[in-house]
Amino acid sequence: MMRSFFVLALLATSTHAVPQTTPVPASGGSGGNSGQGGGVTGSGIPNVTDAQNPTCIPWYGIRDAIMGGLFQGRCGDNARAAVRLAFHDAGTFSLALQAAGLPNGAADGSILADPLEVQRDENNGLQNIVSLLAPLPAQFGVSPGDIVHLAGVLAVLACPGGPAIPAFVGRTAPTNIAPTGLLPNPEDPVDKLVARFADMGFSVRDLIALIGAHTTGKQRFVDPTQANKSFDTTVDIWDTRFYTETSNTTALPGTFKLDSDVAFSTDPTTSPDFSRFIGHQNIWTSDYVDAHEKMSLLGFSANDLTDCSEILPLSIDITTLEEATNGGKPPTDPVIDPVKLEAAVQQFRSIWLVPTPAT
Ligand code: HEM
Ligand SMILES: *[C@@H]1O[C@H](CO)[C@@H](O)[C@H](O)[C@H]1NC(C)=O
Ligand SMILES: *[C@@H]1O[C@H](CO)[C@@H](O)[C@H](O)[C@H]1NC(C)=O
Ligand SMILES: *[C@@H]1O[C@H](CO)[C@@H](O)[C@H](O)[C@H]1NC(C)=O
Numbered sequence: 001m002m003r004s005f006f007v008l009a010l011l012a013t014s015t016h017a018v019p020q021t022t023p024v025p026a027s028g029g030s031g032g033n034s035g036q037g038g039g040v041t042g043s044g045i046p047n048v049t050d051a052q053n054p055t056c057i058p059w060y061g062i063r064d065a066i067m068g069g070l071f072q073g074r075c076g077d078n079a080r081a082a083v084r085l086a087f088h089d090a091g092t093f094s095l096a097l098q099a100a101g102l103p104n105g106a107a108d109g110s111i112l113a114d115p116l117e118v119q120r121d122e123n124n125g126l127q128n129i130v131s132l133l134a135p136l137p138a139q140f141g142v143s144p145g146d147i148v149h150l151a152g153v154l155a156v157l158a159c160p161g162g163p164a165i166p167a168f169v170g171r172t173a174p175t176n177i178a179p180t181g182l183l184p185n186p187e188d189p190v191d192k193l194v195a196r197f198a199d200m201g202f203s204v205r206d207l208i209a210l211i212g213a214h215t216t217g218k219q220r221f222v223d224p225t226q227a228n229k230s231f232d233t234t235v236d237i238w239d240t241r242f243y244t245e246t247s248n249t250t251a252l253p254g255t256f257k258l259d260s261d262v263a264f265s266t267d268p269t270t271s272p273d274f275s276r277f278i279g280h281q282n283i284w285t286s287d288y289v290d291a292h293e294k295m296s297l298l299g300f301s302a303n304d305l306t307d308c309s310e311i312l313p314l315s316i317d318i319t320t321l322e323e324a325t326n327g328g329k330p331p332t333d334p335v336i337d338p339v340k341l342e343a344a345v346q347q348f349r350s351i352w353l354v355p356t357p358a359t
Pocket of ligand 2: 048351
């Protein structure tokens with residue numbers, strides 16, 4: 001049955017052979033098939049013995065070191081930190097600096113390679129994930145940019161509902177520490193944030209799709225008295241609930257809203273895109289994948305890199321994990337059945353799980 005997955009992957013006509021989502025899990029689900037042909041039994045995790053591109057062969061082991069060793073196959077604190085790290089590495093890219101020929105940021109892993117960069121206030125909270133990832137470039141003989149951005153892609157997949165973003169390898173080593181002052185501050189006004197993302201090469205729609213990564217986020221340093229509060233009520237699921245709950249003036253217990261996220265939900269420049277994603281997982285997924293792929297390539301060209309998406313596990317399709325009572329009709333957010341969710345994680349992330357899961 002593993003075969004059928006690879007045949008499908010080979011026949012995929014898109015520019016990237018990115019795996020699809022999981023079918024109804026073994027425990028049975030209320031939803032329909034997600035469109036994956038005959039479905040997949042077993043883990044749906046590509047095995048190096050079936051590697052397609054020789055360049056990708058070492059990346060199966062690197063995948064397991066990150067997805068297993070660091071994330072234990074789960075959407076825990078290391079995974080959410082790795083998603084943020086990918087942004088804080090690449091988000092220092094500037095078209096203006098590039099045009100001026102000045103030292104620039106990029107998706108180059110400089111945040112791993114230069115010990116000073118992660119010590120900046122704006123990178124507070126990323127020190128632990130950096131210390132975990134920092135040995136990997138030397139251990140596997142690959143660039144820090146490839147490690148940071150594969151970790152970001154795998155971290156999204158570690159979160160149920162998180163899509164498969166094309167995974168490129170072959171980035172060269174960073175040539176400089178990232179310039180300062182380029183990462184966004186949650187107190188910045190919307191026009192400044194929109195302008196900064198435009199200088200990275202992102203449209204308003206890209207920005208609002210990317211900000212949905214806060215679906216798996218917690219805050220510690222904006223208000224230390226509310227440390228560990230999450231940006232939505234389902235912090236371990238990659239869903240559209242972040243958009244729904246941020247837009248609603250009611251503050252839900254246990255959650256924390258960044259001023260910038262609230263401003264995006266109300267400002268006329270950004271609110272149409274913000275509303276567009278509410279309860280529409282498929283629309284958000286499609287826009288998020290495009291924007292995150294672009295983010296993972298800032299300062300590089302895909303033409304110079306190798307697409308190793310063949311190493312990625314299937315995305316866990318949360319629409320097949322809804323509670324029986326939940327119609328799941330947009331624009332409502334799916335209500336996930338915890339038993340079905342755990343069964344899907346056990347099936348589709350099997351080889352990376354440990355008996356005592358990461359928090
Ligand atoms: C306007 C742009 C953005 C602002 C102002 C912003 C701001 C923040 C702040 C203040 C935190 C909490 C840090 C702490 O106190 O621990 C945070 C967390 C986070 N951010 Fe953003 N962010 C932005 C964009 C993004 C983007 C584009 C991504 C990824 C695609 C992202 C992913 C995350 C994640 C995953 C966390 C949670 C980290 C964790 O729980 O360890 N953010 N962000
Ligand atoms: C990978 O495939 C080989 C050959 O089919 C098999 O022996 C091995 O157990 C597989 N590994 C995993 C982790 O499934
Ligand atoms: C926040 O979570 C971390 C572990 O993830 C824990 O060590 C810390 O004590 C928590 N802080 C608060 C205020 O709950
Ligand atoms: C806002 O959230 C509250 C509490 O969950 C809910 O009762 C209310 O219907 C929501 N409002 C809107 C406009 O969705």
